[in-house]
Amino acid sequence: MRTLEFDANGPALVLVDQTRLPRETVYVTCRSAEDVAHAIRSMQVRGAPAIGVAAAYGLALAALAQSTENSATFMAALQKAAEDLRQTRPTAVNLQWALDRVLQRARTTLGVKGVKAAKQGVLALADEMADEDVAVNRRIGAHGLSLVSPSANILTHCNAGALATVDYGTALGVVRAAHEAGRDIHVFVDETRPFLQGARLTAWELQRLGVPMTLITDSMAGYFMSRGKVDLVVVGADRIAANGDVANKIGTYSVAVLARENGVPFYVAAPISTIDLALASGAEIPIEERASREVTEVLGTPIAPEGVQAAHPAFDVTPARLVTAIVTERGVLRPPYSESLAAAVRAYETVVA
Amino acid sequence: MRTLEFDANGPALVLVDQTRLPRETVYVTCRSAEDVAHAIRSMQVRGAPAIGVAAAYGLALAALAQSTENSATFMAALQKAAEDLRQTRPTAVNLQWALDRVLQRARTTLGVKGVKAAKQGVLALADEMADEDVAVNRRIGAHGLSLVSPSANILTHCNAGALATVDYGTALGVVRAAHEAGRDIHVFVDETRPFLQGARLTAWELQRLGVPMTLITDSMAGYFMSRGKVDLVVVGADRIAANGDVANKIGTYSVAVLARENGVPFYVAAPISTIDLALASGAEIPIEERASREVTEVLGTPIAPEGVQAAHPAFDVTPARLVTAIVTERGVLRPPYSESLAAAVRAYETVVA
Numbered sequence: 216m217r218t219l220e221f222d223a224n225g226p227a228l229v230l231v232d233q234t235r236l237p238r239e240t241v242y243v244t245c246r247s248a249e250d251v252a253h254a255i256r257s258m259q260v261r262g263a264p265a266i267g268v269a270a271a272y273g274l275a276l277a278a279l280a281q282s283t284e285n286s287a288t289f290m291a292a293l294q295k296a297a298e299d300l301r302q303t304r305p306t307a308v309n310l311q312w313a314l315d316r317v318l319q320r321a322r323t324t325l326g327v328k329g330v331k332a333a334k335q336g337v338l339a340l341a342d343e344m345a346d347e348d349v350a351v352n353r354r355i356g357a358h359g360l361s362l363v364s365p366s367a368n369i370l371t372h373c374n375a376g377a378l379a380t381v382d383y384g385t386a387l388g389v390v391r392a393a394h395e396a397g398r399d400i401h402v403f404v405d406e407t408r409p410f411l412q413g414a415r416l417t418a419w420e421l422q423r424l425g426v427p428m429t430l431i432t433d434s435m436a437g438y439f440m441s442r443g444k445v446d447l448v449v450v451g452a453d454r455i456a457a458n459g460d461v462a463n464k465i466g467t468y469s470v471a472v473l474a475r476e477n478g479v480p481f482y483v484a485a486p487i488s489t490i491d492l493a494l495a496s497g498a499e500i501p502i503e504e505r506a507s508r509e510v511t512e513v514l515g516t517p518i519a520p521e522g523v524q525a526a527h528p529a530f531d532v533t534p535a536r537l538v539t540a541i542v543t544e545r546g547v548l549r550p551p552y553s554e555s556l557a558a559a560v561r562a563y564e565t566v567v568a
Numbered sequence: 569m570r571t572l573e574f575d576a577n578g579p580a581l582v583l584v585d586q587t588r589l590p591r592e593t594v595y596v597t598c599r600s601a602e603d604v605a606h607a608i609r610s611m612q613v614r615g616a617p618a619i620g621v622a623a624a625y626g627l628a629l630a631a632l633a634q635s636t637e638n639s640a641t642f643m644a645a646l647q648k649a650a651e652d653l654r655q656t657r658p659t660a661v662n663l664q665w666a667l668d669r670v671l672q673r674a675r676t677t678l679g680v681k682g683v684k685a686a687k688q689g690v691l692a693l694a695d696e697m698a699d700e701d702v703a704v705n706r707r708i709g710a711h712g713l714s715l716v717s718p719s720a721n722i723l724t725h726c727n728a729g730a731l732a733t734v735d736y737g738t739a740l741g742v743v744r745a746a747h748e749a750g751r752d753i754h755v756f757v758d759e760t761r762p763f764l765q766g767a768r769l770t771a772w773e774l775q776r777l778g779v780p781m782t783l784i785t786d787s788m789a790g791y792f793m794s795r796g797k798v799d800l801v802v803v804g805a806d807r808i809a810a811n812g813d814v815a816n817k818i819g820t821y822s823v824a825v826l827a828r829e830n831g832v833p834f835y836v837a838a839p840i841s842t843i844d845l846a847l848a849s850g851a852e853i854p855i856e857e858r859a860s861r862e863v864t865e866v867l868g869t870p871i872a873p874e875g876v877q878a879a880h881p882a883f884d885v886t887p888a889r890l891v892t893a894i895v896t897e898r899g900v901l902r903p904p905y906s907e908s909l910a911a912a913v914r915a916y917e918t919v920v921a
Contacts, residue, residue, distance in 0.1 A: 441884070
């Protein structure tokens with residue numbers, strides 16, 4: 216199944232619980248916007264595109280739960296649910312983008328056709344966004360293919376795969392497209408402490424796809440680059456500022472610096488919805504701070520002496536100057552990003568509008 | 569107690585089991601050279617200076633165990649034990665240095681005074697080396713003090729503390745000297761996957777010393793440097809080539825590249841015995857490959873899907889151009905290292921001879 220699927224009979228959003236993979240494949244059933252907010256906050260569902268679509272379904276659940284026929288009451292309840300969902304994770308902009316898009320659809324439909332139609336409109340949009348995400352990722356993969364040499368050694372950080380999206384993946388979409396095209400690729404998978412998205416999720420996905428890989432600790436990426444073992448890096452993104460600065464999982468910045476030092480191209484693969492032209496640079500991107508315990512424990516086992524405090528910034532910002540190209544569904548964007556990003560977003564808005 | 573202590577009544581070498589810290593303080597009693605070799609290989613004792621002294625005591629145990637009065641038979645047994653100990657870990661040169669020094673003492677004493685005196689001579693030298701290590705580390709700390717500003721934020725990788733030595737530490741010797749001098753320092757402790765020497769050992773040492781610290785994942789070091797939160801980096805070393813290239817725990821190279829990128833000084837603290845003038849550059853330093861399972865598991869808990877293979881280079885090489893200075897017991901050495909290292913080693917050999 217997809218990372219998340221809507222069950223109209225519930226109604227409910229059913230998610231693969233990503234905190235339990237790879238040891239167990241367990242599904243979480245979210246019957247309300249609150250359930251969805253909890254799933255996002257606890258990282259049962261994670262990855263910028265996936266939490267965007269999950270949040271859209273969260274609003275659909277909030278809409279369907281309304282018994283009122285009053286448009287204002289309905290809209291107020293929807294806005295309340297949107298605010299709760301918006302607070303769950305601050306860094307990825309896809310979440311904001313998805314919520315705003317759904318609220319906009321609700322408002323438009325409500326004005327013309329009333330509450331019942333708005334409910335259906337909101338759910339229909341969430342479904343559209345889910346399908347759109349998969350199609351967008353396949354296009355990202357197709358565009359990214361041009362960057363992958365026939366027997367490339369690719370390094371990736373975190374998980375920007377099917378699990379970070381509705382299906383197929385962004386950075387792993389590029390890997391997958393290369394694998395499907397018959398290229399003899401091999402992937403170095405950064406384990407991605409503290410949450411281990413690489414070791415738990417990316418390794419799981421690549422194993423199922425039959426893509427040759429080697430798991431490494433985050434501290435080994437530089438070693439393999441310095442020995443000429445890495446041909447390119449490809450990662451996802453949680454938010455891209457107007458100047459091309461990229462917020463992504465903590466550790467991405469280090470990989471980018473090491474790639475530059477070793478002459479390895481560093482690519483970011485992300486949908487246009489990840490681009491936030493409202494922010495001039497990455498300095499304005501809010502960085503989520505998560506619990507110390509997610510660092511001082513690994514899968515529930517303490518690794519540090521009791522009482523030791525850890526820092527836990529969940530993301531970092533890679534400056535645009537370290538980014539070789541950004542692969543989107545509208546093509547491979549190159550520096551200067553202030554121009555290429557703006558043009559791609561304008562073209563995208565024309566299509567959506 | 570010290571990290572390792574000799575019990576003449578055993579006779580035995582007693583070690584703190586560093587695979588069990590910080591959860592349990594358990595001691596390992598090594599009654600033979602084979603026991604010591606096992607303790608080194610399994611990393612119950614680790615850290616370049618500590619394994620050097622442990623190996624010296626391993627030879628002392630091998631010497632004391634001989635019942636022969638024949639010098640040639642005695643020396644052959646000692647050489648056999650030395651070869652077994654030499655094979656345990658290839659990267660740290662201190663191990664080779666310690667074994668060669670003990671063999672030399674055995675040969676010299678044997679020629680003049682016979683087997684019984686050689687046994688005592690070997691044990692006396694191991695004791696000397698243990699005391700010398702502590703004295704050397706205190707001198708490293710004193711020299712390093714000049715590099716630490718009054719309220720410095722110091723980042724360290726792995727554990728180059730009391731546990732990596734007989735006592736006091738090299739990189740943490742500098743930290744400790746600054747703390748003892750009343751400086752208001754704070755330490756960012758890289759957790760140091762896969763073996764977690766930072767989270768388990770450095771955090772444990774700093775907590776006992778009362779030095780303020782923050783534990784971070786290895787992937788966060790660049791983030792804190794890029795935000796101006798790190799004033800200097802200090803790490804230990806397992807081998808330093810004649811040109812100043814430094815082999816140290818995997819991930820050190822990444823820290824050095826990130827330090828350079830962010831204008832943060834990168835210091836290496838190590839005894840002269842870590843310098844290997846026989847190697848022209850770091851390219852000649854053998855890098856130990858350890859078991860995949862040490863990466864795919866954390867403290868016995870699997871973190872990756874079954875069947876996933878991991879790479880495990882245990883060390884990496886930081887090129888001399890990224891090293892701001894090397895702090896030794898004979899002072900702070902600066903580039904060009906081909907000159908300053910050679911001069912320091914010559915001065916050291918004059919003292920020892």
